[in-house]
Amino acid sequence: MFPDQASTFAWHVDALYFYLILVSVVFSIPIVAAIVFFGLRYREKEKYATPEEMHGSIMLETTWSIIPFIVSMTIFLGGAIVYYNQFRMPDDGMDVYVVGKQWMWKIQHATGQREINELHVPVGRRVKLTMTTEDVLHDFFVPAFRTKMDVVPGRYTYLWFEATKPGKYHLFCAEYCGLNHSGMGGYIYVMEQRDFDNWLSGNVSGQTPVEQGKDLFENKLGCASCHAGGPQQRGAKLEGIYGHEVKLVGGQTVLADDAYIRESILNPSAQIVEGFQPIMPTFKGQVTEEQLVSLVAYIKSLSGITATTTGGGTGSTAANSAASGNTIDSANTMAPRKAERGRTGQEGSNPNTPGTGTEPTNSNR
Amino acid sequence: MQNVDALDAAYNDRPTKNYLNNGYTLKSWLLTKDHKRIAIMYLVSVSVFFLMGGLYAATIRLELLTPASDLLESGTYNKVFTQHGILMIFFFLIPSIPAVLGNFLLPIMIGAKDLALPRINLLSLYLYWVGGALTLWALTQGGVDTGWTFYTPYSTSFSNTFVMAVGLGIFINGFSSILTGLNFIVTVHTMRAPGMTWFRLPLFVWAQYATSLIMVLGTPVVAITILLVAIERVARVGIFDPSIGGDPILFQHLFWFYSHPAVYIMVLPGMGVVSELISNFSRKKIFGYEFIAFSSIAIAVFGFLVWGHHMFVSGQSIYAGLVFSFLTMVVAIPSAIKMFNWSATLYKGSISFDTPMLYGLGFMGLFLIGGLTGLFLGSMGLVVHLTDTYFVVAHFHYVMVGGQVIAYLGGIHYWWPKITGKMYSEFWGKVSAMLIFVGFNLTFFPQFILGYLGMPRRYASYPAEMQVLNIFSTAGASVLGIGLLMPVIYLAHSLFYGKNAGPNPWMLPGLEWRTASPPPTENFETTPVVTWEAYEFGEESGLDLEGARRRESVTTV
Amino acid sequence: MATHAETLDHEHYHPPGLQHQFEDMKQQEESVSIGMWLFLAQEIMFFGGLFTVYLVFRSRFPMAFAAGSNHLDAFWGGLNTLVLIVSSLTMALTVYYAQKGNRNMQVILIVLTMFFGAVFLGVKAIEYTDKYNSGLVPVTGLNKRAVGGEAHASTNFVLPFETRASATAAEGGHGDAPYVNPKGDFVWTDTSLISNALKEQAADPEGSYLTTAERYGYFSNGNIDANKFRDKVRIFFWIYFVMTGLHALHMVVGLGLMAWLGWKAWLGTYGPDYYMPVEMSGLYWHFVDIVWIFLFPLLYLLGRHFIHA
Secondary structure, eight states: OOOOOOBTTHHHHHHHHHHHHHHHHHHHHHHHHIIIIIHHHTBOSSTTOOOOOOOOOHHHHHHHHHHHHHHHHHHHHHHHHHHHHHHSOOSSOEEEEEEEETTEEEEEETTSOEEESEEEEETTSEEEEEEEESSSOEEEEEGGGTEEEEEOTTSOEEEEEEBOSOEEEEEEEOSOOSTTGGGOOEEEEEEOHHHHHHHHTTOOOOOOHHHHHHHIIIIISOTHHHHSSOTTOSSOOOTTOTTSEEEBTTSOEEEOOHHHHHHHHHOGGGSOBTTSOSOOOOOTTTSOHHHHHHHHHHHHHTTTOOOOOOOOOOOTTHHHHTTSSOOOOSOOOOOOOOOOTTOOOOTTSOOOOTTTOOOOOOOOO | OHHHHHHHHHHTOOOSSOTTTSOOSHHHHHTOOOHHHHHHHHHHHHHHHHHHHHHHHHHHHHHTTSSSSOSSOHHHHHHHHHHHHHIIIIIIIHHIIIIIIIHHHHHHHHTOSSOSOHHHHHHHHHHHHHHHHHHHHHHHHTOOOSTTTTOTTIIIIIOOSOHHHHHHHHHHHHHHHHHHHHHHHHHHHHOOOTTOOGGGSOHHHHHHHHHHHHHHHHHHHHHHHHHHHHHHHHHSOOSSOGGGTOOHHHHHHHHHHHHHHHHHHTTHHHHHHHHHHHHHHTTSOOTTHHHHHHHHHHHHHHGGGOGGGGOTTTTOOHHHHHHHHHHHHHHHHHHHHHHHHHHHHHTTOOBOOOHHHHHHHHHHHHHHHHHHHHHHHHSHHHHHHHTTBHHHHHHHHHHIIIIIIHHHHHHHHHHHHHHHSEEOOHHHHHHHHHHHHHHHHHHHHHHHHHHHHTOBTTOSSOOGGGHHHHHHHHHHHHHHHHHHHHHHHHHHHHHHHOEEOOSOTTOOOSGGGGSOSSOOTTSOSSOOOOOSOTTOOSGGGOOOHHHHHHHHHHHHO | OOOOOOOOOTTSOOOTTOOTTOSSHHHHHHHHHHHHHHHHHHHHHHHHHHHHHHHHHHHHOHHHHHHHHHTSOHHHHHHHHHHHHHHHHHHHHHHHHHHHTOHHHHHHHHHHHHHHHHHHHHHHHHHHHHHHHHTOOSSTTSSOOEEEEEOSSOSSSOOSSOOHHHHHHHTTOSOSSOEEETTOOOOOOOOHHHHHHHHHHHHOTTSOOSOHHHHHHSEETTEEOHHHHHHHHHHHHHHHHHHHHHHHHHHHHHHHHHHHHHHHHHTTOOBTTBOHHHHHHHHHHHHHHHHHHHHHHHHHSHHHHHHOO
């Protein structure tokens, strides 16, 4: 019946809610009682009876105007106090920046760590969100914290909270924003300070690449919202495509290999599968090479291929990790792949020349 | 004695000349100036829109049976809830009681031959049809998916649907609303029969008057707002586009400046009907007549001051929010006053539980919950959590459906004998009233809980843990749907097989009961002269109660 | 409040124009009068939305509004104001003569009123054409296209005399750049107002010469951004066109109303017994006039105050 109480003001809001339920019950009783008791007691005994005349009563009218007014003022005051506390921004909050866009939340910590549709925060710290949107109105809503705020294009809006209980809590978009409004959500992860520090420095739990890829696909990057939506999804079907020919808009076919998958994530508009629209956003700058490897592994697993290809090679992204708190400690390589047809000189992509087996470079962050 | 018997036997006979048989051609209906015929045409039209809006509602509830968006694509679902809102609000709720019951009854209740401006009334109907036709055409072409609130910049710059066409349909329909309101205000001022002073007017008339003030003053603002959105879409330049310095929040202010008072258009007429039902079926003068009358005006006036309570989390300043929250509390008081006065009217009355009374009492219970939950949403600390969730959806359905629709049905049943001259099956009336009450609560009460849990509105898919409550809600909706379809059947049946109602089946004092059922085109054989107070059930009313009892005893023999 | 104690008597004298739902002319007159006033009240609310929009954006971007306003020709605006005031006079006289039953004077004055109304619309046409020629219509594609640097003055529609816009163009006020507009965009290059304000601000650090919205609305990376300023001026012109356009539409409706009224007056319909339609049309006409009385200073006189202060 109630969401978790996970922030410092959650219980204020719940208390106000209970007070209002109490007021409602107290006011409903006389009215419901009147309907029931008067209805029974004074039901018609004789057809077309004429009951005694009753004139109004100024005293009654005054009483039942003044008392509700006083009660409503208490509701107003209670609400105003809770609201004022909730929206006076603290000076010492941990800053987090949020950008909403159709249909995902892009979040960045002050230390540079980026997240998509997820927000990791430590327990017991004030967190202040500075938010805006790239396109239409959205709303950042966390029921467990009892707070929300619209994000408006062209300006910043603010929200703060202090989480009190570690856990995983829903994040919803609560302002209608178009096609995938229902899917534009994720989770807030509240962690103990130590776990949070660990997370910030990039030590994630040991998952296999396929598991990590699945996590990225379904949760962190929001791929599932278009690629696992059922028969009428907006994104091309990925099950069973690995190793097979894929037909593109314009008639060409291409082999769906590791390179194809990687390109489709970094430069999706270059190759559109026939029958689909060019609406996939690029994830260039949002996925690390390590994450690309996991995604490729996962997508391969959707075609029944579970062996992952990892190899030696130095991570060329070490230079980039300085820009964020995330370190890439494992190698990233691609299996030798066939030449890509019909595409040359793609900026930032990895043009393959057959046989060179060049290391991919992740020059963006 | 024989004369009396003959008169008694003929008492309930259908009058030979009435407004329904005064001309059978299509032209006599489509070019009519008779407010009663116009009301009938509105009745048919709003019922069609209600059916369509109801089908959309059924689709929504079916989709929400499961957590995933599996029945409809998200894009289609977005169109479905948008169109449910638009059809129900603009083409059913806002016209319903004013255009159907108000048009039919207002002139009769004040003793007039017609409204003051009958040709304007006909123009209102035409505008309603044109606006409705344009909107329906747009729906067949692909519809609109912006939500009925058309928030910018989604509606101006992002939506690929028929925003302009639907917007123009609503724009045209708005003028239908304005002209109806204008007509009512003029009529109440200048067309009252001799002796019908302001404070002898039925409270239904006071409620219509207050509603008309809102219709005339508020609707133009949404008209210009929709026009600005349409121009912005077409011209690709405007004032809501932030990339050129425009302001999306400005849209919200302009939109809600009308749309909040609009919700009072969607409840005040219902309250007027309820005042009639409670008083007449308790056979007792309404308690606190002046207070109820003035509370309607107060709601209309204060209703223009609280639009910001739809924008608490829009990025509006805290201080503006505080002012709006305070005023929202203030506007709740007149409604509370009405509830208490209605309850007091029941005290020491002579209450009969005919179908209309069941609807009247149902309104009291449901509006009670709806109105109180409005306080939840007016309290700033709480509304931040609750806004844009199913709590709001539940609240407004309680007041709009549990309020106005219930009152509308109550009014239809109450005045059916007057409008058609026939009585419907009281048994089926009671059954469907109860089905509607139960179905309604089962549909919408779980949504309060869902809202507090955090289920946002306008969602096609939701977290799995919220499914059980959604299933209850859909189950309730099926009961509600059946309950709402039943009146269509038994009321239609009564047109052919119902008993003749006679001029005053319940022996009530209102002016509308002093003329034949159905009334003649000119409403009264001779202009009435009013010498009794409103809701006068005693001797002053001039009602022939003895005769009525005599006729009762004859028929029961 | 009307009290009409007679019962329906179909034999008694029916004044011309009395409609069947009314007992007598007094009731009819009262009804149409209240009806027309209510209609005007809702028209005020209709235009009120636009005035609100004007208010919001003027208080945010006063300089852009001043700049745009300066490019409206107060001569034409003033002339239109005069024309409308005179037309209201002729309209009021029409009502007077209708009450007197003087058919000829009614018709003459209605024709005069229509004449002035037409003059008003003609002047608006001149003004709108001027905007078209200067690239001041806020919708892309609706401005005169000119490749390769023509002078501002149009070759399509040459006015027999200078307007303020063409005058400032001649003296190089609208930027010294020649009019180049291949796509029919909205063009605005003159940011001198901002530079002046910045200079004044530098000379007087305590004073406030730019609003908060202007402080970031006209600048990019600390420099004046001509495109952003242009966008705000464009908002001014958008409001100008919508407000005056809607007003002109009401004027056209007014002319139609006058035509119908003139026809009926010619037939001798109106006299001391029955003149309400004339009076009600008069109310409408006066209303359209009053809206213009508000529009004129807000749109046309803004710039002069600001710039020449």
